[in-house]
Amino acid sequence: MKHQATSTVNRGKAITLATKPKKSVWRSEGIALFFGDSLEHYHEWGQPVVIISDGGYGILGFEGDTSDHLDLPSWYESHVKAWSQYATPQTTLWFWNSEIGWAAVHPILEKYGWRYQNCNIWNKGLAHIAGNVNTKAIRRFPVVSEVCVQYTFEARIDGLQLKQWLLREWTRSGLPRRKANEACGVIDAATRKYFDQGHLWYFPPIEMFTKIQAFANTHGDPKGRPYFSLDGKQPLTAEEWGKMRSKFRCPHGFTNVWDRVPVNGSERVKASGRAVHLNQKPLDLMKRIVEASSDEGDVIWEPFGGLFTASLAAWSLRRKAFAAEIDSTYFQYGVKRFDQNLFQFE
Numbered sequence: 001m002k003h004q005a006t007s008t009v010n011r012g013k014a015i016t017l018a019t020k021p022k023k024s025v026w027r028s029e030g031i032a033l034f035f036g037d038s039l040e041h042y043h044e045w046g047q048p049v050v051i052i053s054d055g056g057y058g059i060l061g062f063e064g065d066t067s068d069h070l071d072l073p074s075w076y077e078s079h080v081k082a083w084s085q086y087a088t089p090q091t092t093l094w095f096w097n098s099e100i101g102w103a104a105v106h107p108i109l110e111k112y113g114w115r116y117q118n119c120n121i122w123n124k125g126l127a128h129i130a131g132n133v134n135t136k137a138i139r140r141f142p143v144v145s146e147v148c149v150q151y152t153f154e155a156r157i158d159g160l161q162l163k164q165w166l167l168r169e170w171t172r173s174g175l176p177r178r179k180a181n182e183a184c185g186v187i188d189a190a191t192r193k194y195f196d197q198g199h200l201w202y203f204p205p206i207e208m209f210t211k212i213q214a215f216a217n218t219h220g221d222p223k224g225r226p227y228f229s230l231d232g233k234q235p236l237t238a239e240e241w242g243k244m245r246s247k248f249r250c251p252h253g254f255t256n257v258w259d260r261v262p263v264n265g266s267e268r269v270k271a272s273g274r275a276v277h278l279n280q281k282p283l284d285l286m287k288r289i290v291e292a293s294s295d296e297g298d299v300i301w302e303p304f305g306g307l308f309t310a311s312l313a314a315w316s317l318r319r320k321a322f323a324a325e326i327d328s329t330y331f332q333y334g335v336k337r338f339d340q341n342l343f344q345f346e
């Protein structure tokens with residue numbers, strides 16, 4: 001039988017405010033911060049282009065965190081399920097955790113349709129341990145990293161992955177595969193890239209998709225028309241096709257290893273000289289992922305707000321944000337951060 005979990009009441013807290021939040025939702029300029037359990041609020045949030053998850057780590061890091069990674073899958077499952085209900089093929093999920101925490105939750109993410117894209121490593125460097133580790137006692141290398149794993153929500157049409165659907169529609173048209181090259185005006189790239197059924201498959205850019213679709217609907221077997229349609233009546237529009245995958249752009253020179261010292265100094269939210277939240281994330285890393293996976297005006301979700309760093313990043317980049325924090329003290333300090341910063345982003 002599993003041991004009784006250690007109590008997490010007031011875990012890791014430098015300060016607990018006796019005051020309660022004045023309002024249960026704080027709103028300003030496209031930002032909505034909810035005091036409470038995110039599970040009860042997802043239904044009132046706009047459709048997410050980005051979800052930034054920074055929840056349980058299995059290290060008793062905050063009140064309600066689990067005591068080890070074994071409990072993390074059940075801690076996350078109802079959230080992951082809800083995210084997939086509200087996600088679209090445009091949605092990117094950034095999943096922050098420890099390496100083992102992520103490994104434990106990965107099967108749950110897969111189960112609900114989230115597809116692994118990349119594991120990014122936050123290297124906090126030696127500053128994180130400040131030479132204080134007794135490696136003889138811990139018998140491993142000191143850990144100075146966390147991961148921020150990129151997932152996308154897989155688009156499916158008629159239950160098929162896009163690469164399967166593209167090939168099925170072309171095959172249905174009765175045209176030989178090589179004719180797709182003619183449709184796209186290339187020598188062999190179209191057949192090779194867009195109809196591959198393995199990892200060499202490429203998402204056809206809008207321009208190429210439109211050409212393939214027009215060719216099939218003009219030269220394909222008239223009996224099966226329309227081809228490349230969602231409803232069997234109208235061919236898919238260019239705009240609809242463009243929304244079939246997540247957004248991503250990487251500024252020049254960025255890699256998946258993020259060297260960045262832990263949050264400290266004036267960046268740390270403090271009360272009486274002590275850190276208010278031990279898990280406060282660097283604002284610049286949050287901005288990096290928001291910027292990479294969304295455009296101005298897009299909706300960002302932050303289900304485990306803490307001090308709402310992701311929402312602050314979203315706000316400064318002119319995105320919309322919906323976030324929740326269940327702890328009254330963190331919520332109040334998180335809101336304060338916005339009140340203090342308001343003028344900076346005008």
Ligand SMILES: C[S@@+](CC[C@H](N)C(=O)[O-])C[C@H]1O[C@@H](n2cnc3c(N)ncnc32)[C@H](O)[C@@H]1O
Nearest residue numbers: 037038054279280281304306307309324325326
């Ligand atoms: C790792 S911390 C997030 C820190 C945050 N990224 C920051 O930069 O401040 C996780 C937070 O999620 C909160 N939390 C846990 N379960 C929650 C839930 N179901 N709904 C809302 N907040 C929750 C915890 O109280 C904790 O403050």
